[in-house]
Amino acid sequence: ASAYEPADLYRLAMVTDPVVAPDGRRVLYTRASFDISSDRRQNELWLATLDAEGRLLDQRLLVPAATSAGGAVFSPDGSRIAFVGAVAGKPQLFILALADGIARPLGTQKTAPQSLAWSPDGSRIAFGAQVDAKPLEIGGMPAKPEGATWAPAPRITEELVYRRDGAGWVTPGAAQLFVIEVATAKTTQLTSGDTDQINAGDRIEWTRDGRSLLFSAYRGADADLRANDADLWLVPAAGGAATQLTSAPGIEASAALSPDGRRIAYIGGPDAPKFYAMPELWLMDAKPGAGAVKLSAALDRPILAAEWAEDGRSVLAFYNDEGVTRVARIGLDGRVQRVEVPRIGGTRLYLPSSGGGFGYARGTFAYTSAFTDRPAGLGVARGGRQTAAIDVNAGWAAGKRAGRLEEINVKSRADGRRVQGWLLYPPDFDPAKKYPLILDIHGGPNTDYGPFFSVTHALYAARGFVVLFTNPRGSIGYGEAFANAITGAYPGQDHDDLMSAVDEVAKRPFVDGRNLFITGGSGGGVLTLWGIGKEPDKFRAAAALRPVTDWALQTYISDIGAVTWKYWLDGKAPWDDPVHYYNRSPVSLAAKWKTPTLLVTGESDFRTPIAQTEQVYGALKLRGVPARMVRLPEAPHGMGRPSQWLQSNLAVIDWFEKWRVK
Numbered sequence: 077a078s079a080y081e082p083a084d085l086y087r088l089a090m091v092t093d094p095v096v097a098p099d100g101r102r103v104l105y106t107r108a109s110f111d112i113s114s115d116r117r118q119n120e121l122w123l124a125t126l127d128a129e130g131r132l133l134d135q136r137l138l139v140p141a142a143t144s145a146g147g148a149v150f151s152p153d154g155s156r157i158a159f160v161g162a163v164a165g166k167p168q169l170f171i172l173a174l175a176d177g178i179a180r181p182l183g184t185q186k187t188a189p190q191s192l193a194w195s196p197d198g199s200r201i202a203f204g205a206q207v208d209a210k211p212l213e214i215g216g217m218p219a220k221p222e223g224a225t226w227a228p229a230p231r232i233t234e235e236l237v238y239r240r241d242g243a244g245w246v247t248p249g250a251a252q253l254f255v256i257e258v259a260t261a262k263t264t265q266l267t268s269g270d271t272d273q274i275n276a277g278d279r280i281e282w283t284r285d286g287r288s289l290l291f292s293a294y295r296g297a298d299a300d301l302r303a304n305d306a307d308l309w310l311v312p313a314a315g316g317a318a319t320q321l322t323s324a325p326g327i328e329a330s331a332a333l334s335p336d337g338r339r340i341a342y343i344g345g346p347d348a349p350k351f352y353a354m355p356e357l358w359l360m361d362a363k364p365g366a367g368a369v370k371l372s373a374a375l376d377r378p379i380l381a382a383e384w385a386e387d388g389r390s391v392l393a394f395y396n397d398e399g400v401t402r403v404a405r406i407g408l409d410g411r412v413q414r415v416e417v418p419r420i421g422g423t424r425l426y427l428p429s430s431g432g433g434f435g436y437a438r439g440t441f442a443y444t445s446a447f448t449d450r451p452a453g454l455g456v457a458r459g460g461r462q463t464a465a466i467d468v469n470a471g472w473a474a475g476k477r478a479g480r481l482e483e484i485n486v487k488s489r490a491d492g493r494r495v496q497g498w499l500l501y502p503p504d505f506d507p508a509k510k511y512p513l514i515l516d517i518h519g520g521p522n523t524d525y526g527p528f529f530s531v532t533h534a535l536y537a538a539r540g541f542v543v544l545f546t547n548p549r550g551s552i553g554y555g556e557a558f559a560n561a562i563t564g565a566y567p568g569q570d571h572d573d574l575m576s577a578v579d580e581v582a583k584r585p586f587v588d589g590r591n592l593f594i595t596g597g598s599g600g601g602v603l604t605l606w607g608i609g610k611e612p613d614k615f616r617a618a619a620a621l622r623p624v625t626d627w628a629l630q631t632y633i634s635d636i637g638a639v640t641w642k643y644w645l646d647g648k649a650p651w652d653d654p655v656h657y658y659n660r661s662p663v664s665l666a667a668k669w670k671t672p673t674l675l676v677t678g679e680s681d682f683r684t685p686i687a688q689t690e691q692v693y694g695a696l697k698l699r700g701v702p703a704r705m706v707r708l709p710e711a712p713h714g715m716g717r718p719s720q721w722l723q724s725n726l727a728v729i730d731w732f733e734k735w736r737v738k
């Protein structure tokens with residue numbers, strides 16, 4: 077067996093997006109892999125068949141990678157699947173009849189349909205999609221001659237958010253709700269307006285009689301400024317005015333109707349001047365203006381998704397808990413009962429964050445099943461135990477030697493709070509030897525790390541580093557108060573939490589105290605640059621990936637600038653209180669920086685735009701601190717194409733190797 081190597085990224089696979097058929101006896105899932113020639117992710121759609129106990133009978137490939145299938149959903153009778161694919165680079169809705177396995181295109185779509193929802197009788201499909209508008213133009217230009225090779229057209233905007241990370245430059249237009257008839261492809265646009273009329277990526281729900289559609293939207297013209305606002309709406313499926321069901325400031329979204337159609341369970345919460353709006357589970361009558369009660373108060377964890385139990389007496393909620401994803405049955409009185417569904421895990425792959433994919437129907441749970449030494453497979457559970465498992469990496473993993481993963485818990489030097497973390501050891505770890513230590517800090521900052529495999533950490537460990545990764549305050553999964561403990565102080569005691577973990581681990585005899593390294597991406601980049609400013613003598617070298625370095629700049633030029641200002645910098649505007657912004661910005665510590673520092677950022681990162689990386693690089697070079705800047709062409713915040721993930725990881729290893737005391 078060999079240690080993990082960079083080319084393994086192109087040899088492994090990962091399960092995502094499991095969907096359980098209405099009868100609970102079949103599971104659709106996506107098998108993702110990374111093609112070394114095109115250097116792109118590819119997705120196949122697979123169907124697993126189960127027996128009555130949930131054991132695997134067989135599985136087959138339904139839609140090959142060439143179609144790029146996504147968003148698949150079963151028809152109510154389970155005989156057909158609707159999904160969105162790509163034909164000649166354009167989005168296309170397909171219906172696949174399971175009887176003959178043929179995927180037939182349905183209608184023509186100009187933009188990608190999202191959140192497909194079958195009507196109860198299986199005759200129609202609702203979806204959200206953007207309707208493009210005419211782009212702004214500069215008047216008075218001469219006509220462009222046929223075949224002329226002019227410079228590309230300018231990008232003109234009057235929007236606050238004119239580019240979105242990952243999606244690119246925003247095309248003018250608005251998201252609308254549509255219904256398409258399956259037999260005739262007749263398509264009806266149910267909403268209209270110049271601003272988004274639906275949160276196109278959020279759940280769409282048919283009323284039980286098939287006459288109306290329930291969805292979420294923030295319909296104000298100031299939507300770009302109101303990131304934490306969404307209301308519930310009901311619109312007749314045959315066309316007509318929409319009725320607003322909720323209007324409170326805050327988020328009411330992902331609405332699910334009870335089996336009798338009389339109640340709505342939704343995810344969200346009221347707007348508040350806090351760092352983190354924890355998504356909670358709420359219950360209301362399906363009537364305009366009905367009051368809502370919070371069902372998940374006793375759980376005190378972020379709700380990722382929720383489905384009604386068949387009897388309508390409880391809701392099954394998927395939630396984050398201490399680095400992993402769990403399921404709870406929450407009664408309509410708010411009573412919480414844990415449901416045993418083993419090892420639900422993340423599908424971020426590049427880094428070990430929790431989350432993952434999951435589905436439920438008729439007592440069957442299907443989920444991305446996490447491992448510590450390989451990417452997620454498919455898990456199926458019934459009656460509190462795992463009944464089926466598909467490991468898409470069994471062959472590959474058999475030839476690999478993985479390092480051991482150990483959970484640690486330390487007390488923060490700030491206030492004694494418990495901080496959870498993990499250590500990943502090199503594959504051939506020998507406790508009698510000395511090892512360099514990498515602290516890797518997650519971003520968000522309201523996200524997490526968990527006990528999972530990741531490409532990044534596997535590569536670091538395979539190259540002989542012990543990897544420490546933790547969940548400092550601000551992380552999710554430890555309660556609302558812990559996630560919000562950075563309100564008014566970010567960065568602040570989160571830095572102490574991280575340093576407490578480093579100090580504790582550095583006491584272990586196998587840690588080479590001369591070779592402590594610090595790295596992190598995005599919010600983790602913030603804390604990396606903060607860390608080398610606050611502790612200039614602690615780390616041998618640093619690597620800040622896609623960092624925020626200056627909160628004023630971030631507010632002005634990020635695609636989430638409105639969130640930054642309103643929730644992360646205490647509602648103060650940079651023009652009103654520039655000192656507040658400066659004091660929180662890592663660049664305010666530039667005079668203390670002396671640690672050799674690597675910076676890695678995508679040139680199309682619109683979340684933490686590269687101008688901030690350039691600012692820090694300039695400061696380091698002007699001060700004479702060893703620095704290297706790696707710019708990834710066309711890469712967004714998520715580090716772009718598979719080879720760019722590897723370049724990012726290997727750049728960090730190269731830099732730490734260069735500075736490691738030998």
Ligand SMILES: CSCC[C@H](NC=O)C(=O)N[C@@H](C)C(=O)O
Nearest residue numbers: 519520521523597598599600624
């Ligand atoms: C600290 S600025 C926000 C950056 C971003 N948060 C949300 O998009 C972030 O930290 N992303 C993390 C998850 C990352 O890219 O690793």
